[in-house]
Every structure is written in structure tokens, then in C-alpha cells.
Amino acid sequence: xxxxxxxxxxxxxxxxxxxxxxxxxxxxxxxxxxxxxxxxxxxxxxxxxxxxxxxxxxxxxxxxxxxxxxxxxxxxxxxxxxxxxxxxxxxxxxxxxxxxxxxxxxxxxxxxxxxxxxxxxxxxxxxxxxxxxxxxxxxxxxxxxxxxxxxxxxxxxxxxxxxxxxxxxxxxxxxxxxxxxxxxxxxxxxxxxxxxxxxxxxxxxxxxxxxxxxxxxxxxxxxxxxxxxxxxxxxxxxxxxxxxxxxxxxxxxxxxxxxxxxxxxxxxxxxxxxxxxxxxxxxxx
Numbered sequence: 001x002x003x004x005x006x007x008x009x010x011x012x013x014x015x016x017x018x019x020x021x022x023x024x025x026x027x028x029x030x031x032x033x034x035x036x037x038x039x040x041x042x043x044x045x046x047x048x049x050x051x052x053x054x055x056x057x058x059x060x061x062x063x064x065x066x067x068x069x070x071x072x073x074x075x076x077x078x079x080x081x082x083x084x085x086x087x088x089x090x091x092x093x094x095x096x097x098x099x100x101x102x103x104x105x106x107x108x109x110x111x112x113x114x115x116x117x118x119x120x121x122x123x124x125x126x127x128x129x130x131x132x133x134x135x136x137x138x139x140x141x142x143x144x145x146x147x148x149x150x151x152x153x154x155x156x157x158x159x160x161x162x163x164x165x166x167x168x169x170x171x172x173x174x175x176x177x178x179x180x181x182x183x184x185x186x187x188x189x190x191x192x193x194x195x196x197x198x199x200x201x202x203x204x205x206x207x208x209x210x211x212x213x214x215x216x217x218x219x220x221x222x223x224x225x226x227x228x229x230x231x232x233x234x235x236x237x238x239x240x241x242x243x244x245x246x247x248x249x250x251x252x253x254x255x256x257x258x259x260x261x262x263x264x265x266x267x268x269x270x271x272x273x274x275x276x277x278x279x280x281x282x283x284x285x
Contacts, residue, residue, distance in 0.1 A: 042103075042104040043104075044064055044100045044103060045064065045065070046062055046063075047062065047064075047065075048060060048062055049159075053147050053151050054151065055142070055143035056143060059147060059152075062090050062118070063116065063119075064099070064119075065116060065117075066107075066114030066115060067107065068114060069114075069116075073161075075161065076164075077160075077161060078113060078168040078169070078170070079116045079156060079162050079168065079169045080115050080116070080118065080172070081120060081170065081171045081181075082173060082177070083148070083171070083172065083173030083180045084122055084134075084173065085175035085176045085177045086128075086129075086134065086175065086176045087128055087129060087130045089123060089128050090120065093117075099117070120147075120152055122134045122173075122180060124139075126141050133176035133179075135206070136176070136177075136180025136183050136210075137180075137184070137210045139206065144184075145183070145184050148171075148184055149171075153188070166189065166190060166191055167193045167194070168193075169191055169194065171184065171185040171195055172195060172230070173197065173198070174198045174199065174200070175240075176200070177200070178199065178200020179200045179201045179204065180200075182212035183215070187215070189223050194230075195230075196229065197230070197232075197244070198233075199232070199234055199237050199240045200233075201239070201240055201243045202243050202246065203243065212247060213243075213246060216247065216251045224251070231244050231247070
């Protein structure tokens with residue numbers, strides 16, 4: 001299985017999911033009203049699980065197993081971690097972003113191979129709030145970076161039939177989840193070789209140590225060579241688009257990558273259908 005195929009599917013999924021998420025996060029604003037439950041007329045099921053983290057105590061994560069997971073007990077699967085944005089939680093991709101329908105469409109069309117989907121609880125010790133984004137790093141509000149980048153990876157590998165190599169593990173998210181994916185993922189390239197962001201940002205007020213824009217410049221040549229990246233941002237999100245472009249300029253030395261974030265931008269928050277065209281942009285090996 002070539003992991004460029006996985007990235008094509010992720011590009012489709014995160015674009016569609018992100019467009020739906022825009023409505024709740026940016027148009028409705030915060031605090032947000034409770035969203036209607038996602039349509040569930042598929043064979044996919046969301047399971048809420050917990051584990052004991054040495055870094056942060058008892059924590060939860062969501063998992064969506066592939067449709068054929070129980071039929072072929074010898075088959076192993078790629079893994080996708082989806083990080084939520086600010087004022088969200090472990091159920092955001094189910095309750096707000098209609099992930100069942102998106103995954104079902106991609107599986108049926110063959111644009112995404114069956115994957116194990118993990119939705120971590122990315123909130124730090126302060127909990128979810130409309131006043132701040134989660135601290136997706138190890139800091140005074142908890143070791144969220146260690147929790148997601150190291151501990152949860154070990155838990156998932158121990159509980160599910162995963163493909164072992166990091167080239168089959170992806171980490172991404174929407175908005176602050178996109179920032180978190182790169183802030184964590186760039187530190188744990190032994191676990192994740194695919195990173196993606198939908199309207200994320202790449203600098204953080206906590207300092208350069210938590211700014212992917214700075215971290216990427218310190219990567220070794222070999223680390224850059226094995227990394228696969230997908231970026232996009234909405235044209236109407238001027239600051240986020242500018243941050244995405246700046247980051248892309250810095251990491252464009254990844255000679256294998258062909259993404260152009262400005263060309264992947266949606267024209268507006270409400271132009272949801274256009275995001276599906278992002279599948280045409282492929283990160284080739």
C-alpha cells in the first residue's frame with residue numbers, strides 16, 4: 001500500500017470535514033450551540049474508550065473501526081488521528097463534522113483505504129472553553145504532546161490491528177487541531193510520517209518552542225525526506241492562510257511534496273461543495 005493513496009483520501013476527508021466544522025466554529029462562533037447529531041445511516045460505529053495516561057491521568061479517545069475489521073482478523077490497517085479545534089471535544093468529528101458520511105463516501109469510492117480513525121481528547125487540564133485553544137504541547141496545563149504523540153500511539157497499537165510503520169500513521173486536524181498536529185507530529189516523526197492541517201496556524205503565543213514554523217527549520221534532511229504534508233486554508237481566513245503560506249514556504253525544501261496551500265483554499269466558509277475538489281491535488285512519492 002503506497003501511503004500517497006492514504007494522503008489523497010485524507011485530503012478529501014479533512015476538506016469536507018473542515019468545511020462542516022467551519023460553520024460551527026467560525027460562522028456560529030463561540031460559545032457554540034449544540035449541533036444536531038451526525039447522520040449514522042452507515043455501517044460505521046463510534047466507540048468511546050478510555051486509558052490511563054502517566055502524563056495526564058485517565059483520558060478518553062474515540063475510535064471508528066473499518067467496516068471489515070471484524071471480518072478479516074489477520075488484516076492490519078493504517079491509522080488516522082484527528083485533532084479537534086478550540087471549544088470542542090472527543091466527539092466533535094461525530095457530532096459536528098458528520099464523519100460517518102464522509103468516511104463512507106470515501107471508502108465506497110475507493111479514495112481512502114479502510115483506516116482506523118482515532119479522535120483524541122485534546123483538551124488540556126483546563127478543559128474545553130470558548131476563551132482559549134487547547135494547549136497541544138507539554139506545558140503548565142498538562143502534557144498533551146506526550147499524551148497524543150507517544151502514549152496514545154502505544155495504546156492504539158496494543159488494542160488494534162494497526163500497520164506498524166509510521167508511513168501508515170497520519171496526524172491532522174482543523175484550526176487549532178491543525179496547529180496541534182504539526183506541533184506534536186514534528187516531534188514524533190518515528191510515529192507519524194503524514195501530517196495535515198485544515199486552516200491551522202503555525203506559530204503560537206507560548207513561544208517558538210511550540211511554533212511548527214520554527215520547528216520545521218530544525219529538522220534533519222532525512223526527517224524532511226520521509227515526511228508527507230497536506231495543507232489548506234480558506235481564502236477568507238486571511239491570517240490563517242498567511243500563516244499556512246509562510247509555513248509552506250519554509251518547508252518547501254521537501255522535494256517530494258507538490259502541495260500549494262493557496263490553490264487548495266475554499267472560496268468562502270459557505271462554499272462547502274468546492275472543498276471536494278481538493279482530492280485532485282496529490283502528494284506523490
